[in-house]
Amino acid sequence: MTQKATLVIGGGIAGMQASIDLANMGIKVYLLEKKPSIGGRMAQLDKTFPTNDCSMCILAPKMIECANHENVELLTYSELSELTGSSRNFKAKIIRKARFIDEEKCVGCGECIEGCPITVSDEFNAGLGERRAIYKYFPQAVPSTFAIDRRGTAPCKAACPAHISVQGYAALIAEGRFQEALKLIKEENPLPAICGRVCHHPCESVCTRGQVDEPVAIDFIKRFVADLDLNSETRYLPQVKEKKEDKVAIIGAGPAGLSCAYYLAREGYRVTIYEKLPVTGGMLSVGIPEYRLPREIINAEVQIIRDMGVEIRTGVEIGKDITVKQLREKKYKAIFLGIGAHECKSLNIEGEDLEGVYPGVDFLREVNLGKKVSLGDRIAVIGGGNVAMDTVRTARRLGVKEPFVLYRRSLEEMPANEEEIEECREEGIPIYPLTNPTRIIGEDGRVKAVECLRMRLGEPDESGRRRPVPIEGSEFIMEVDGVVPAIGQESDWSCLGSECSCTLSGWGTMNVDPITLQTDDPDIFAGGDAVTGPRTVIEAIEAGKQAAISIDRLIRGVDLKEGRGKVWEPVKDISTAGYEHIPRTRMPRIEPENRVNNFKEVQLGFSEEETVAEAKRCISCGVCSECYTCVQACKAEAVDFDQKDRETTLNVGAVVLATGFDLYNVAPLIEYGWGRIEDVITAMQFERMICASGPTIGHLKRPSDGREPKRLGFIQCVGSRDIRHMKYCSAVCCMHATKEAILAHEHYPELTSTIFYMDMRAVGKGFQEYVRRAKSEYKVEYIRARPGRVTLNEESQNPVIHYEDTVNRELKAREFDMVILSQALIPTESNISIAEKLGVELDEFGFIAVPEELRNPFGTTKEGIFGCGFCQSPMDVPDSVIRASGAASKVAEVLA
Numbered sequence: 001m002t003q004k005a006t007l008v009i010g011g012g013i014a015g016m017q018a019s020i021d022l023a024n025m026g027i028k029v030y031l032l033e034k035k036p037s038i039g040g041r042m043a044q045l046d047k048t049f050p051t052n053d054c055s056m057c058i059l060a061p062k063m064i065e066c067a068n069h070e071n072v073e074l075l076t077y078s079e080l081s082e083l084t085g086s087s088r089n090f091k092a093k094i095i096r097k098a099r100f101i102d103e104e105k106c107v108g109c110g111e112c113i114e115g116c117p118i119t120v121s122d123e124f125n126a127g128l129g130e131r132r133a134i135y136k137y138f139p140q141a142v143p144s145t146f147a148i149d150r151r152g153t154a155p156c157k158a159a160c161p162a163h164i165s166v167q168g169y170a171a172l173i174a175e176g177r178f179q180e181a182l183k184l185i186k187e188e189n190p191l192p193a194i195c196g197r198v199c200h201h202p203c204e205s206v207c208t209r210g211q212v213d214e215p216v217a218i219d220f221i222k223r224f225v226a227d228l229d230l231n232s233e234t235r236y237l238p239q240v241k242e243k244k245e246d247k248v249a250i251i252g253a254g255p256a257g258l259s260c261a262y263y264l265a266r267e268g269y270r271v272t273i274y275e276k277l278p279v280t281g282g283m284l285s286v287g288i289p290e291y292r293l294p295r296e297i298i299n300a301e302v303q304i305i306r307d308m309g310v311e312i313r314t315g316v317e318i319g320k321d322i323t324v325k326q327l328r329e330k331k332y333k334a335i336f337l338g339i340g341a342h343e344c345k346s347l348n349i350e351g352e353d354l355e356g357v358y359p360g361v362d363f364l365r366e367v368n369l370g371k372k373v374s375l376g377d378r379i380a381v382i383g384g385g386n387v388a389m390d391t392v393r394t395a396r397r398l399g400v401k402e403p404f405v406l407y408r409r410s411l412e413e414m415p416a417n418e419e420e421i422e423e424c425r426e427e428g429i430p431i432y433p434l435t436n437p438t439r440i441i442g443e444d445g446r447v448k449a450v451e452c453l454r455m456r457l458g459e460p461d462e463s464g465r466r467r468p469v470p471i472e473g474s475e476f477i478m479e480v481d482g483v484v485p486a487i488g489q490e491s492d493w494s495c496l497g498s499e500c501s502c503t504l505s506g507w508g509t510m511n512v513d514p515i516t517l518q519t520d521d522p523d524i525f526a527g528g529d530a531v532t533g534p535r536t537v538i539e540a541i542e543a544g545k546q547a548a549i550s551i552d553r554l555i556r557g558v559d560l561k562e563g564r565g566k567v568w569e570p571v572k573d574i575s576t577a578g579y580e581h582i583p584r585t586r587m588p589r590i591e592p593e594n595r596v597n598n599f600k601e602v603q604l605g606f607s608e609e610e611t612v613a614e615a616k617r618c619i620s621c622g623v624c625s626e627c628y629t630c631v632q633a634c635k636a637e638a639v640d641f642d643q644k645d646r647e648t649t650l651n652v653g654a655v656v657l658a659t660g661f662d663l664y665n666v667a668p669l670i671e672y673g674w675g676r677i678e679d680v681i682t683a684m685q686f687e688r689m690i691c692a693s694g695p696t697i698g699h700l701k702r703p704s705d706g707r708e709p710k711r712l713g714f715i716q717c718v719g720s721r722d723i724r725h726m727k728y729c730s731a732v733c734c735m736h737a738t739k740e741a742i743l744a745h746e747h748y749p750e751l752t753s754t755i756f757y758m759d760m761r762a763v764g765k766g767f768q769e770y771v772r773r774a775k776s777e778y779k780v781e782y783i784r785a786r787p788g789r790v791t792l793n794e795e796s797q798n799p800v801i802h803y804e805d806t807v808n809r810e811l812k813a814r815e816f817d818m819v820i821l822s823q824a825l826i827p828t829e830s831n832i833s834i835a836e837k838l839g840v841e842l843d844e845f846g847f848i849a850v851p852e853e854l855r856n857p858f859g860t861t862k863e864g865i866f867g868c869g870f871c872q873s874p875m876d877v878p879d880s881v882i883r884a885s886g887a888a889s890k891v892a893e894v895l896a
Contacts, residue, residue, distance in 0.1 A: 006891050007032060007092050008656045009080060009834065012040020013877055014869030014884040015658035016062045021888035022656075023071035027895060030650055031066055032075045032094065034830070037141035038063055040660050044124060044138075044684060046691035048877055049739040050770035056140055056693075063142040077147060079830075081647065083838050087864025087894060088653045098643040100148040100624075101134075105638035108136065108144035112639065115180075115629030117171035118620055120149060122695065126685040128703075129695030133624040134639075139693050148639070150624035152571030156203035156218060157626065162542040163568060164188040166203050166218055168627030169225070173615035178225045182236055184627055185222060189541055190262035191255060191301050193230055194284060196223025197293050197603065198386075200417055200536050208621050211576045214584035216617050217606075224611040230300045240308055241268035246555050249274065249332040251318045251495065254282020255537045256528030257338035258305055259544025260551075265308040267552050272332075273312040274322065278369070280312055282340045283529075284537070286365040287387065289394045290599040292420075319495035324524070328499075334523050334551040337502075337510065338544060341489035341529035347382065351440030352485070356447030360391040360486030367394055376481020378402040380450050382437055383486035384414040385534075389424050391486050396427055396596050403429055408436040408455055408468045419587070423602060426592045436468065438475070440483055449479045489534045500524065509533055516550040516560040517543060525550055574621045585614040654864050654891045655838065657848055658884065659831055661870040664719040664726065664824035672718060672821055673790040677799050678704035680790055680819045683714075683736055690743050700747060702818055704797065709817035712744055713801050714755040715787045720824030721758060728845060731874035733822040734761050738774045740820065745778040754781040754814065756803055765878060785812075790819055825874060838865055848872050858887040866890050 004027060008019045011033030019029045031038065042048075045055035066072050081093040118133035125131075133149045156166035165184055172181040185192045199219050207215035229236050248264050250257045253275035261271045279285045281298040306312060316322060318339075327335055344359030346352060358375065360383065366373050379400050381392040384407035395403040405424070407414060411433045414421060424431065434455040441449040454474030457466035490508050502519040503511045510519060510526040517525045527543030529535060546564075553560050588604040589595075595602055606614065631639045663684055666674045673680040679702050681689075692698040702709055714737040720726040734757065741753035760782065762768045774780040787803040799819045804811055827846035835842050841849040841861040848860055848867040858866045868887040869880035 004028060004895055005030065005650070005652045006654045006656060006895070007080075007090070007650060007652045008658060010040070010658035010660055010869070010871070011035070011038030011066075011074075011076065012658060012660040012869065012880075013042045013059065013062070014660070014871075014880040015040070015656070016066050017881050017884035018656045018658060018868055018888045018891075019066055019072050020062060020069065021885050022891060023069045025888070025892050027071065027892065029069075029072045030075055030092075030094075030652065031072055032078055032080060034077070034079050035137060036077045036099065036145070036147040037137040037143065038066060038074065038076060039138070039140075039142065042877060043140070044126070044687060044691075046687055046694075047739060047743060049735040050766045052739065052742065060140055063140070067142045074143060076143060080834060080837055083655065090652045090655060090864065092650045092652055092655070094648050094650060096646045096648060098150075098645050099145065100150055100639065100641055100643050101146050102638045102640050102643075103143060103145045105636045106145045107636050107638075108146065109636075110136065110146075111635070112146060112630035112633045115627075115633050117168075117175050117177065117627060117629070118623065118625050120620070120623060125688045125695045126682065128681075128685050128688055133620075134630045146638075148624050148630070150626075151574075151622050153568055154620075154622040154625075155206040155208060155570035157622075158568040158570035159202045159206045161202070161536070161539045162188045162545065164203075165626040165628070167618060167620060167622055168625040170216065170218070170221065170615045170618040171620065171625040172627055172629075173221050173225060174612060174618065176612060178228055179236065180627075180629065182225045182229050185225070186236065186238060188545070189538070190259055190305065191537070191541060192222050193226035193297050193301055194255070194293060195538055195541070196220065196226050197297070198284075198288055199538050200386075206570065208574050208576060209617055209619055212579045212619070213581050217585055217587070217614050220585070220587055220606055221611050221615050224606045224608070227297075227605060230297070235300075235304060237304060237307055238262075238266055240266055243309070244268045244270065246270065247272070247330070247332045248334050248336065248551055248555075249327045249330075250336045250338060252282060252338035252340055252528075252530075253277075253280040253302075253312055253314070254338055254340045254528060254540065255284060256340075256530075256540040256544040256547075257282070257336065258302065259541040260336045260338060260527070260548045261310045261544075262305050262308065263545050263548035264551060265305065265310050267548075269552070269555075271310045273310060274316045274318055275312065275314045276317045276339075278315050280314060282338075283342070286342075286368045287361060287390070289364065289368070289390050289397075291393070291397070291595065291602050292390065294601050317495070319497060323497050323499065325497065325499040328523070333555050334525065336544070336547050336551065337519075337524060337526035337530055338528045338540070339491055339495065339530050341491045341534045343490045343492050344485060345488040345490055347437065347485045347487065349437060349439050351442055351447070354440055354442040354447045355445055356442075356482040357440060358482060358484050360387050360484050361489050363391055363484055364394065367398070373398070375400055375484070378480050379404070379482045379484060380437070380478065380480045381405050381484045381486055383407065383488075384409060384416060385486065385488075386416045386420055387489075388486035389416045389420040391484050392429055393420075393424055393427060395484070396429060397599060399597075405429065405431040406435045406437055406450075406452065407431065407433050409465060410434060410457060413465045419603070423589070426589075427596050428592070434468065436470065437483075441477065447480060447483055449477050450483055451475060451477050489529070491530045502526070507533060513560075515546075515565045517547045518550060518554075518560065523554070571622050574619070576619065579619060582617055584617070585610045653895045654866065656884075656887050656891060657834070657838075657840075657860070657865065657867040657871050658869045658887075659828045659834065659848075659871040661825045661874075662828045664826050666718055666821055666823050669719065669725075671789040672715065672787075673792070673799060673819070674821060677790060677792050677819075678702075679709075679799050679817065680821065683733070683740060683820055683822045686740055686820045690740065690747065698747070700744060700751075700818075707817070708748065710748075710751055711816045711818075712741065712751065712753040713799070713814065713816035713819045714741060714753065714822060715790075715801065715819065716755065716757045716822045718821040718823045726824045726826060726845065728874060729761065730825040731761075732825065732876045735767055735770065735876070737820070737822050738771055738780065741780045742774055742778045745780070752779055752781070754783060754816070756783050756785045756787050756801065758786070758806075759784070825870065827871060831871060838862060840865055856890070858883065858890050864894060
């Protein structure tokens with residue numbers, strides 16, 4: 001069955017002309033273009049030779065006709081995935097790439113651009129100038145729809161347990177937009193000042209900047225904006241929805257409970273937190289020393305949650321002062337258990353019950369609550385995590401003369417934060433790795449010594465770390481006054497009575513649904529250390545947030561699981577080429593001798609200048625930072641970050657290839673100085689510079705200093721007509737250079753241009769007359785020569801062209817203000833993949849092969865597939881248009 005439809009691949013001048021001709025014949029056309037707009041390379045040109053007519057004036061009517069023609073359907077930002085079938089009956093699978101903009105809603109107003117903090121090199125302007133991550137391809141783009149340049153989720157966001165838009169707030173901070181950065185952070189993390197001090201920052205371990213030099217100090221720049229807000233007269237308070245009558249009870253005022261309360265309060269629920277301790281914060285307050293996390297920071301962030309309407313009752317023990325049954329009787333619609341893990345795990349070795357053995361968690365709690373704890377002068381702290389580090393450093397501050405750490409694995413495997421280990425060493429506290437206590441020795445009921453074994457590392461265990469193996473006969477004894485085990489914690493579940501159906505795992509943690517955090521009791525949810533065992537603050541915060549989502553859905557009667565359980569895949573294959581080595585900003589600290597006898601905060605925080613400089617080190621892995629300022633700016637509500645690539649299948653009878661050309665990469669041609677000498681640019685860069693819609697609004701400016709050039713040197717055939725690169729002639733360079741020289745003179749009559757050429761190919765279509773006019777009216781000088789290299793005059797900072805005058809065989813040099821390279825035009829890289837998908841052949845240069853040039857100049861090696869324009873061979877715009885119409889006529893014959 002014949003399909004009266006055609007797929008045209010390529011939305012440049014040839015593709016548009018073929019589409020219009022076919023559409024006017026009554027044939028349905030699908031015009032496929034991989035860029036966000038049709039227009040192709042011609043849209044980048046200022047004028048066309050030899051008439052010097054405005055390129056856009058010719059192009060725009062065709063673009064509009066394609067967009068409005070009833071028989072043409074534009075498929076922009078799309079690519080061919082597969083073609084099956086045969087002539088008159090093809091099936092084409094098309095991938096419509098996500099713009100993240102709803103084309104039906106976008107009005108092209110551009111307000112979304114204003115707030116976007118991400119700038120990238122502007123491809124349409126040939127790398128001159130920058131554009132934002134949300135952009136319109138060029139001012140006259142058709143469709144007039146914006147797109148978001150979004151490669152995927154940045155590794156830092158994917159690695160963060162709370163999936164904060166790290167790249168987003170780094171980009172905002174880099175522009176000094178601190179309040180917006182804080183607001184973005186608080187969408188996913190209600191405790192940024194706390195996390196900025198104690199987070200284990202897994203985001204930094206995957207930061208791509210680390211492949212260049214060192215990871216961005218993500219945690220510390222977050223701390224700056226959070227502290228800035230806490231120290232302001234009016235702190236940021238999230239918008240709270242209208243108050244609901246529904247009540248929720250939260251047990252535990254640690255990070256999980258506080259986070260759950262924050263997100264429920266935002267939704268308008270009446271939330272009450274019950275806390276057993278006399279203070280809020282849970283382990284934040286009683287498990288982390290003040291020199292790491294000052295109490296006023298905790299209190300300030302908790303106060304914001306109170307200001308959102310959350311009631312916090314301290315000194316209330318669930319199961320004793322009030323029961324779950326009584327909470328239900330008080331009409332609480334749901335209960336969240338965030339009781340943490342406040343019980344210290346046992347060492348299970350001899351002598352653990354001796355006087356002088358003090359569990360680390362208990363020790364820190366007593367100290368943080370202001371109680372006096374006496375340990376002696378020589379103390380062994382057992383463990384390698386943050387609790388062990390906090391314990392030993394706290395002991396040092398309490399006057400213990402010889403505190404030290406025993407850890408059974410290697411230093412490299414210690415789970416404590418790097419900063420903690422580093423600061424511990426700065427404070428002169430020894431850490432003895434590969435040392436395992438086997439028994440505690442006592443005298444008269446009190447600790448006297450600890451017996452240890454030397455260890456070596458064996459094969460990896462279930463944690464992925466190498467298992468410590470005892471070394472036989474390596475026992476030794478260390479005399480001590482006290483031992484503080486800090487090897488882990490567990491939860492106390494005595495708070496739950498018989499009215500609860502909740503069950504515990506074999507590890508003593510609460511059994512919950514991994515996505516919803518719902519327990520076996522439908523109205524009870526749990527999260528944080530109570531579910532996972534001792535983990536990190538940011539993981540507890542994320543658990544509280546997820547529980548709040550579930551509780552909100554439960555109360556509203558909505559499916560708890562729908563749309564959840566997303567797997568965060570980080571973007572891969574991120575280029576790190578070209579980034580300057582910039583050292584990571586170091587966190588200023590109090591000197592060790594000034595801090596070991598007090599609990600003043602050790603890390604002093606970044607200054608504003610340090611914070612901005614550090615944020616600017618981010619290399620924008622995902623391009624779009626997911627800061628969502630465009631969402632807020634778009635009144636049409638057209639931004640849609642949930643958009644995904646989608647596939648569609650088309651039935652067509654024929655295919656027209658009009659894939660156009662690419663520009664030869666001149667960077668490897670180091671002899672010409674491009675990329676090394678600032679005032680050496682390509683012809684396309686010059687074209688964009690001289691165009692009124694270009695980055696300099698039509699003003700010629702030297703890239704190096706912005707001065708107006710007086711002398712221009714054009715080098716033709718850069719990369720083409722060269723057996724080392726492209727042996728063929730690119731067909732347009734001679735006239736293109738002449739046109740640019742004429743336009744330059746029209747802009748600046750005092751300017752002179754010199755064109756270096758092998759031979760002038762100016763046959764037909766008025767080209768010879770065009771060159772004669774350039775010489776006589778526009779003072780363009782032509783030198784037949786072979787330019788060998790371009791150097792920089794160090795004194796004048798001007799580029800110098802060294803060449804062989806091929807007329808008299810002399811070696812000469814000429815200095816210019818700017819040098820323009822007429823680079824080779826080459827088949828598009830996509831020709832290779834398209835040829836494979838279509839089953840057509842390419843010639844030796846990568847052009848679409850034409851097997852019978854004289855009989856059928858539009859044919860390919862496969863029936864029903866035709867070519868036109870530069871994809872077949874080098875040609876200019878008029879030839880491309882003529883061939884496009886010819887290809888359309890051939891399609892009409894096939895579909896007749």
